[in-house]
Amino acid sequence: MLTNIFLVPVKEKVLLHAPLHGITALINRSGAKLLQSAIVNNDRNDLPRHYRALCSAFEVDIEPPKPRQGGLGEPRFLGLLPTRDCNMQCLYCDFPLSRDESVMTMSQSISQTAIDAYFKKLLELGHKKAAIHFFGGEPFIEKQLVFFAAEYGRDQAQKLGLSLHLEASSNGLVSESFATWISETFDCIVLSLDGRENIQNFQRPAKQTHNAFKRIYKTAQILSDSPCQLILRSCITRESLPEMHNTVAWMIKQFIPETICLEPMSESKLSIKNGLHPPDPWKFSRSFIKVNAFLEELGINCMLSTADLSLKTISSCPVGHDALIISPAGEINACYLPNESWEAKHKDMHLGFLKAGKFEISQSDLDRVRSYELGQKPLCQNCFCRFHCAGGCHVNHPTDGKTGAYDDICINTRLVSIGKLLLRLNQKNTLEDWLQDRPALEKSALIHNDRIEAWL
Numbered sequence: 001m002l003t004n005i006f007l008v009p010v011k012e013k014v015l016l017h018a019p020l021h022g023i024t025a026l027i028n029r030s031g032a033k034l035l036q037s038a039i040v041n042n043d044r045n046d047l048p049r050h051y052r053a054l055c056s057a058f059e060v061d062i063e064p065p066k067p068r069q070g071g072l073g074e075p076r077f078l079g080l081l082p083t084r085d086c087n088m089q090c091l092y093c094d095f096p097l098s099r100d101e102s103v104m105t106m107s108q109s110i111s112q113t114a115i116d117a118y119f120k121k122l123l124e125l126g127h128k129k130a131a132i133h134f135f136g137g138e139p140f141i142e143k144q145l146v147f148f149a150a151e152y153g154r155d156q157a158q159k160l161g162l163s164l165h166l167e168a169s170s171n172g173l174v175s176e177s178f179a180t181w182i183s184e185t186f187d188c189i190v191l192s193l194d195g196r197e198n199i200q201n202f203q204r205p206a207k208q209t210h211n212a213f214k215r216i217y218k219t220a221q222i223l224s225d226s227p228c229q230l231i232l233r234s235c236i237t238r239e240s241l242p243e244m245h246n247t248v249a250w251m252i253k254q255f256i257p258e259t260i261c262l263e264p265m266s267e268s269k270l271s272i273k274n275g276l277h278p279p280d281p282w283k284f285s286r287s288f289i290k291v292n293a294f295l296e297e298l299g300i301n302c303m304l305s306t307a308d309l310s311l312k313t314i315s316s317c318p319v320g321h322d323a324l325i326i327s328p329a330g331e332i333n334a335c336y337l338p339n340e341s342w343e344a345k346h347k348d349m350h351l352g353f354l355k356a357g358k359f360e361i362s363q364s365d366l367d368r369v370r371s372y373e374l375g376q377k378p379l380c381q382n383c384f385c386r387f388h389c390a391g392g393c394h395v396n397h398p399t400d401g402k403t404g405a406y407d408d409i410c411i412n413t414r415l416v417s418i419g420k421l422l423l424r425l426n427q428k429n430t431l432e433d434w435l436q437d438r439p440a441l442e443k444s445a446l447i448h449n450d451r452i453e454a455w456l
Contacts, residue, residue, distance in 0.1 A: 004386075008447070012029065039058065065314045072359065074322065077131035078131070078132045078323075082137075091271065107145075108149075111152070112149075129162070131165040134166075167189070167190070168189055172193070173209065174219055182222075189229070193216060194235055203276070224256045229258050231303075241284060258301065261305065286415075288412075288416050289423075307420060314390050318335065324351070372394045379404075
């Protein structure tokens with residue numbers, strides 16, 4: 001009964017959150033004490049009626065998500081990496097070129113073999129929904145390969161009676177004709193756009209094009225005017241943070257995005273060299289929550305990757321969900337980051353190879369990758385965000401064996417999650433008062449055990 005019920009202080013009130021039960025409420029402190037005592041001591045005699053109803057709901061045994069077991073299950077998606085190369089040179093890029101794949105391009109035969117093996121696996125498992133995602137570098141540099149893989153995938157899916165979702169992450173630096181083909185072919189594009197011309201051209205300059213903004217803007221317009229789902233992703237730096245609200249307001253005037261994803265910049269060697277800095281987490285969270293409230297009224301989803309409340313997971317990324325990401329050389333991995341990124345953090349995301357027209361994946365490799373999950377992250381065990389954040393990126397936010405202070409990613413995640421929950425409860429006045437009170441924010445964000453039995 002105690003498992004995964006959390007209490008988080010919000011000024012003079014307390015946020016009750018039980019994510020697995022789907023229960024969230026804002027209660028006063030005396031009510032929190034009564035509820036805690038009743039649940040810990042299993043005694044409801046002195047409880048008001050509505051608290052008794054809560055206790056009854058908590059008695060329903062709901063299994064938390066668990067790691068996958070056994071052989072390869074339904075892959076979350078098939079990921080194709082046409083190339084690691086990119087036609088832009090963003091000032092903060094933390095995506096190093098692989099020593100083995102920096103100039104390598106995926107062949108059509110590898111993409112075809114991967115698609116065939118993936119569809120065959122789905123049919124063996126009795127599944128009818130397929131998803132192919134294209135990552136990079138910049139995948140659309142290799143236009144012929146992407147064109148072939150997308151068209152071949154659509155044709156084969158139709159023949160086999162599968163529905164197919166095509167998705168790509170892109171910087172949008174393509175020609176108008178190719179952007180039109182993308183808009184007519186793909187179901188979803190995650191488009192990186194940091195802001196208006198001055199911000200975009202400064203933070204995300206192109207290698208050979210003086211003003212990349214104009215072409216990317218046109219791509220966004222073409223996608224916006226099509227049935228393709230458009231997700232705009234902005235990297236927020238300390239320097240661009242003051243303009244974040246204006247940037248979002250501009251975006252929704254110019255385009256029709258389904259989601260706007262606002263991610264704080266992660267510090268890298270390149271960002272340090274170029275004098276760009278991560279935003280202050282307290283300022284970022286305040287701004288994000290206000291933008292979130294603004295977009296929510298317009299029916300637009302505002303996303304921070306570690307604060308997606310719709311998730312109930314022990315791994316917030318493809319790792320552990322049997323996603324199969326194919327490198328340009330045909331290696332099968334669980335993560336789209338280059339091998340060097342994993343090795344630097346003592347991780348091994350390798351799963352196997354494409355061989356003889358099928359996925360060659362050993363059970364030991366599958367089990368190892370599945371072991372990178374929430375249960376191995378001590379810092380996350382008592383956090384109310386554990387089932388939607390799950391510790392974030394296994395590579396770039398390692399919390400294995402880590403205890404003690406939350407870092408900036410944790411602070412952003414906790415504050416934004418609280419803000420989203422208060423908006424869900426329509427507690428706008430409480431939210432506004434809380435956002436203006438820095439000590440109250442710190443008390444909410446920095447507490448290290450949110451479980452109901454530990455609350456004081």
